[in-house]
Amino acid sequence: MIKHLVAPSILAANFGNMQRDIEMINDTDADWLHIDIMDGMFVPNISFGADIVKVIKKYSQLPMDVHLMIEKPDRYIQSYRDAGADNISVHYEACTHLHRVIEQIKSTGAKAGVALNPHTPVSLLDDVLEDLDLVILMSVNPGFGGQKFIYQTINKIKQLKEMIIVKNLSTLIEIDGGVGLQNAEVILQAGADVLVAGSSVFHAENPKLAVYALKNLGVKGLYA
Ligand code: DX5
Ligand code: ZN
Numbered sequence: 001m002i003k004h005l006v007a008p009s010i011l012a013a014n015f016g017n018m019q020r021d022i023e024m025i026n027d028t029d030a031d032w033l034h035i036d037i038m039d040g041m042f043v044p045n046i047s048f049g050a051d052i053v054k055v056i057k058k059y060s061q062l063p064m065d066v067h068l069m070i071e072k073p074d075r076y077i078q079s080y081r082d083a084g085a086d087n088i089s090v091h092y093e094a095c096t097h098l099h100r101v102i103e104q105i106k107s108t109g110a111k112a113g114v115a116l117n118p119h120t121p122v123s124l125l126d127d128v129l130e131d132l133d134l135v136i137l138m139s140v141n142p143g144f145g146g147q148k149f150i151y152q153t154i155n156k157i158k159q160l161k162e163m164i165i166v167k168n169l170s171t172l173i174e175i176d177g178g179v180g181l182q183n184a185e186v187i188l189q190a191g192a193d194v195l196v197a198g199s200s201v202f203h204a205e206n207p208k209l210a211v212y213a214l215k216n217l218g219v220k221g222l223y224a
Helices: 015-026 050-059 077-082 098-107 153-166 184-190 207-215
Strands: 005-008 033-038 064-069 087-091 111-116 134-138 172-176 194-197
Touching (some): 005 207, 015 050, 015 207, 050 064, 050 077, 064 111, 077 087, 077 098, 087 134, 098 111, 134 153, 153 172, 184 194, 194 207
Parallel strands (some): 033 064, 064 087, 111 134
């Protein structure tokens, strides 16, 4: 069985020491680096743009998992791909012509993902699921790190997993928001493949150990 992936979210890093924090993550078992782009319109917060993603790319050795929380993301797909994004995910709620945007992402050579807000049912992906490399289920309302995991997400993971199995697809299920050691096992048991972890990694006393513990769940005595 393939082991789950862990994607630390750079949003929770120390922005005054980005290089140090990125290099610290290079030296862990992390699989991807999750990068949150916020425009102050689709979500209430603003993070950073493609120029900063280029800088992150310069220091990171991990595939870059770019999560676009922006309106009309079709305007920026190519810029983030050029900045070094390996995966590009857009929000279902931000795309009138979602199928076209998915095609656009794929045409750049990036892996294509769609993110769903907590209130958006997974059944709405039924007609595009086979085109997707990954689905991000938001387990908090997007816009900020450090929020509480919304437990209904567990049911959504199970439903989505069922859809993926029935269609015989290899689409990955990524869970984003409020993920940590306290709920990672339940999330994975429900069928998730990728754990995004911001605060639970970067705000941990020992971030490297936090990544190790998320990657090696069930191994006793690793993490207090
Ligand atoms: C929320 C972002 C998340 C965030 C997760 O809008 O999409 O990726 O960085 O942060 P934590 O793990 O602290 O909830
Ligand atoms: Zn995110």
